[in-house]
Amino acid sequence: MTKNSKNIYIIGAGISGLITALELEKANFKSTIIEATNGVGGRVKTDTVDGFQLDHGFQVLLEAYPKAKQFLDYKALELQTLLPGAVIFKNGTPTTIGDPLRAISLFIPTLTSNIGSVKDKLTIFKLNLELKNKSIEAIFNAEQTTTLHYLKAKGFSDRIINNFFKPFFSGIFLETELRTSSVMIQFIYKMFGEGLAVIPKNGIQAIPNQLQSKLKNTTFKFNTKVKAVKENRIILEDGSVIETDAIVIATEASKLLNLKQEMNWKSCDNLYFEVERNTLKKPIIGLIADEKAIINNIFYTTSIETKNSITNNHLLSVTVVKQHHLNETELIQKVISELKTYCNITPKRFIKRYEIKQALPDLKLVRYTKDYLKYKHSDSIYLTGDTELNGSLNAAMSSGEAVAKQIVEDFK
Template sequence: MAKKSSKIYIIGAGISGLVAAKTLEENGYTATLLEATGEPGGRVKTATIDGVPFDHGFQVLLTDYPQAKKHLSYDALNLHYFKPGALIFKDGKTERIGDPLRDRSAFWPTLSASIGSLGDKFRIYQLTRKLKAKSIAQIFATEEQSTSDYLKAYGFSEAIIHNFFKPFFTGIFLEEELNTSSRLFEFVFKMFGEGYAALPAKGIGAMAGQLVGNLTQSDFQYETEVSKVSAKEVHLKNGKKLRADIVISTLPLDTNGQITTQKVAWKSCDNLYFTVEKPTFETGTIGLVANTNCLTNNLYYLFEQQQNGDAVLSVTVVKKHQKNEAELVEAVVQELKKECGIQVKTFIKNYHIQQALPDIKNLSMEPSSSSIKHPLGIYMAGDHNLSGSLNAAMASGEAAANAVISDLKA
């Protein structure tokens, strides 16, 4: 018999925790979310300053994510869409590569771009077709190799890998060598080929806001840091203990149920914002710097946003460095001028994101029963259990909640 009055705690109000709460509510259960910070969203966060949304890190919603289509209302998010492809800055030249099948204006620029051979461009088309025909389940059942090895084995030249794939997927995977699993590469490439990269008008954090707004029964306790959990008890860092019937943790745990940061390796990045007198390329275009000696990896102008009448530019740095903020800002400003022809007006802010993406191997599409249930009887969620993406965060939250529901009904 279902115990719909059971006391359910969810540790963490990030995307996986919010989707877990949503799934529970949809099945008649309620939960209390314990969040260490003062707001929901976890790593999906936006700060609004003078009406301008500043995302913490360059994050996009890939509109064909199966989980996002299930759990989010795109119309309510008022999405702005990026053009398929990218603008590539290399050796003082600017070249565009895009998807002529969805954007006719990209045909001749893509065909004439010197970033790779005609064979490379045809292979991109072939790969797009191949992955459209390949199911997500098939992708995650394929033997893993590094993305770099995958691209070489597919026949792509060093030129197209260096000029396009490396800067583009470095910005997504947050690592320069493309050591990330080919499973995630195929999945992301398929998502780009079938949908669009987009941002909510109010920033990426609007997704978390929408999920919270749709929760009518769940309770939130912010500024509530958890130190340890068991199947029937939650230990808060302030010494208080909470009795529980069910615990879902979106944070990694050790074998004793202690919250730990050491179980997961993390990738980091810097996200800098500047003002520019006016955009130097079209809004909705992602710019890539193909010079591997540069700190700057990717950049874009914020959609329909200005600060004091000036355009706002977002720049992502993935490369590891030892510079302080002032040194980093100065280096990026000089690179933007030399590599992209962009004259920065003012520096606004830098977000150094130490835990931007989990660095994991043996990626999965859905969590296994063993990964959902901790040996102590705690239900586990979080993208660190799957593949380090928004889709994985949602899938893990939904799977953990469904496991709870199944056990309560047993």
């Protein structure tokens, strides 16, 4: 039996599933990807609505991610750069801070900002230097506590934690208490320090689209839902059964495998509004630091160049991380009210809401890599995805690569 004759199926056409297929092709293996929706991307998707480009949730690519640099063609993605900073809204007053070493325009605003003390700013400088000289492996091998505990141990004041770190990292970790592992704030902070946050000109879905375009010998079965996975068998929703040599589950595995322990997920709401003017006037994220607000961050997606925008007005992305019990009408009204109160923004009209229930895996302990064998669930079933390592695009790619290597090794 030749390599190409192995019957390998991948469930899920997200980032990890696509990377698995790519790495299998490099080793001269063919695979079939089964996807429940009508296209690739998983949680990394973009729509075009009324001439605006809408990502499913405010998502950026950190260009310093090692696996992104390995697998993606940055030039072809036409990456649009965000300023390395943020506008923080507190009591209705905006304050701009950022990294003046990479954006000189942020030097004076950062120096004069009142979000933290002089000691806090010196501590940030020390943290930047420490993480620059610390390897990713060393970061992930350190003892894990919470992000909040880590920041306090570093000597940061409650003022800068509440005014900057909480709103900024709540938007990344999608939880407001900073209970995410201290390893993740070090990793993400290091990535921000070594590169910029960018968004492809065609929206975030340009990333999985590019990966799909590289696949030459992979078959796709879209709009195909899987009901269950057994040893060497995939049972579809329509009752049909697929016999396989290997199965890679590149989506949540608990229901497919009928596991008692289900994966916990972090969720968020992403709302888009059309507005007549860009109040921030540059590609920079806005953070709402008022504790009573349910809005976490805002970003004018039309502050960067997009391929699909055909209107003279602007598109505002609003992210809500806090848990709430509002229906969609109540949520929209609440967000519109807060935009006016905290940011002096009056939307022209509401466009679309994305209720993202499975935005990031909620992992107490995270890792950067793990032994290849630990991706094996059984003789013929493999698990991949950021759920196996940590909630990041880098982890999705890393796990997909590792699973493919394990399959190649097993079929030798």
